[in-house]
Amino acid sequence: MDNDSAIVALGALAQGTRLDAFRLLVRYEPDGLAAGEVARALDVPQNTMSVHLATLARAGLIHAERRSRIINYRADLDALRSMMLFLVKDCCGGRAELCHPLADDLLACRAT
Template sequence: MNEEDALSALAALAHPTRLATFRLLVRHEPQGLVTGQLVEAMGLSQSTLSTHLAVLVKAGLVQSEKSGRNFIQRAQIDRLRALMLFLARDCCEGRADLCEPLFADLAVC
């Protein structure tokens, strides 16, 4: 991941609705959620959710897949991993002592 990709992902997640949507999709991996389920769970209109999903898709954080008459929305876990690693590597500048507590906390999750 490069700086431009990281900024795009962070900007997409900087909105409360998009962050909540992405978090919900992460919890439903790997099966994802049908768009209608996501609309219902988020309490949004179809058009409002579509606008937010478009931003997440453009940032590479969500993928929409057609399945019959439905669209399944899935969080792109590899993209999340890349963002987290980019931040950790970039911010820690290779100093394991700075990042070790972060990785230890993640291991407990």
């Protein structure tokens, strides 16, 4: 990931409804959720949610899959991983011992 891609991704997440939608889709990996289900779960009108989901898709954070008449959205975990690694790439000036608390917290997420 480069600076421009990170700025687009972080910009897409810098809005409450989009951040909530992305976090919801991450929880529902690998199956994803239909756009209407995302809207209902977050109590957002469907047309408004469509705009937010389109913004996340343009940022490369989610993907849409058409299933008959339903559009199912899935979080792109590779994009999330790339963004996280981009943010911490130069963590602590190469002093790995200083990054252990961060790494431990990230690994703890896998267990929960």
